[in-house]
Amino acid sequence: MKRILTLALVVSLFPASLLLSPVEAKDPAESNAPATSASVIVLRRCLVDYEETTVLGAPSASILQDCLVRRGDRVKAGQVLGRLFDQDVRADMEFQAAKAANDTEIRLGKAEYDSAVLKFKKSQQLHERRFVSPEELGLERLNVERAQLAVEKAEHEQKLSQLEYRKAAAEVRSREFIAPHDGIVVEVNKHRGESVVVSDPIFRLVNIDRLKVIGSLNINDAWAAGAGAKVKIYPEIAGAELEVEREVFTGQVVFVGSEIDPETQTCRVVAEIDNRNGKLKSGVEARMEIFPSETADKAAAPGGEVKASRPVATIPVTGTQPK
Numbered sequence: 129m130k131r132i133l134t135l136a137l138v139v140s141l142f143p144a145s146l147l148l149s150p151v152e153a154k155d156p157a158e159s160n161a162p163a164t165s166a167s168v169i170v171l172r173r174c175l176v177d178y179e180e181t182t183v184l185g186a187p188s189a190s191i192l193q194d195c196l197v198r199r200g201d202r203v204k205a206g207q208v209l210g211r212l213f214d215q216d217v218r219a220d221m222e223f224q225a226a227k228a229a230n231d232t233e234i235r236l237g238k239a240e241y242d243s244a245v246l247k248f249k250k251s252q253q254l255h256e257r258r259f260v261s262p263e264e265l266g267l268e269r270l271n272v273e274r275a276q277l278a279v280e281k282a283e284h285e286q287k288l289s290q291l292e293y294r295k296a297a298a299e300v301r302s303r304e305f306i307a308p309h310d311g312i313v314v315e316v317n318k319h320r321g322e323s324v325v326v327s328d329p330i331f332r333l334v335n336i337d338r339l340k341v342i343g344s345l346n347i348n349d350a351w352a353a354g355a356g357a358k359v360k361i362y363p364e365i366a367g368a369e370l371e372v373e374r375e376v377f378t379g380q381v382v383f384v385g386s387e388i389d390p391e392t393q394t395c396r397v398v399a400e401i402d403n404r405n406g407k408l409k410s411g412v413e414a415r416m417e418i419f420p421s422e423t424a425d426k427a428a429a430p431g432g433e434v435k436a437s438r439p440v441a442t443i444p445v446t447g448t449q450p451k
Contacts, residue, residue, distance in 0.1 A: 169418040174343035178410045180335035184305045186324040195320045203307045209331050214303040221296035228289040233282035241275035248272050311335040336406045343416050344394040352420040357381045359399040362415040377401045
């Protein structure tokens, strides 16, 4: 009787919900599922940097013959910033240019060909009257063919001369430092008459019109923030209250990293923005607001990338850029 009373007492102490409702097991996959895309993803302390930064180095040991820009000058793509010593290759280029333009051999060969054709026609007429033997007529025919080959040879040699000129002109251009994109010269490390060695950095050029903003994206948002998503950038400069902090810059996500940092559970995200009137400076921090794609199928997984409006490259460049 005591055991029945004790059991009834213990049962009465538990809530009815625990006794009547079965315990539901949680699916482990649900705990690792990405968070639902929010209307806005906010990233703080993002780094602002120039999208295009180019260092122009020397291709060979030489002397800086010309320095045509100063620090702070704004330049256009294709503009010559300076030259190494090029008087030797420039003289060879002028020689090849004169040689390629000379068509005397071609004109002389054509004149000899016309003369050979005329002689052959006369010999042909005389041969019909039996005043010229078949052997003599055959020799005149060979003279015509020889003259024709001489013209073709002269034309071929002129084409080779034109190629030699192009080669010499390329050698001259290789001694020039040419801006690969629009921008501002921020470094001039050598002056006229100074010696340079291979890969010596001579000029550094940055494009202040386009900026990239680099942030760390939480793993929960890595699948929501796809390449091409709209972004808004708000400068946040610690320890200062500046006018630029009231500005808003718009752009798009151009890259979402495919590698997740196991310690921070974040991946790299890069956005590209237009720098209106050069107001924003490289090196400052900013808040990035990402507006994910409206539908899930438009959102790119980590590693997605879209082509930027300008080339994304920061490499030493010397000479004319190949297209």
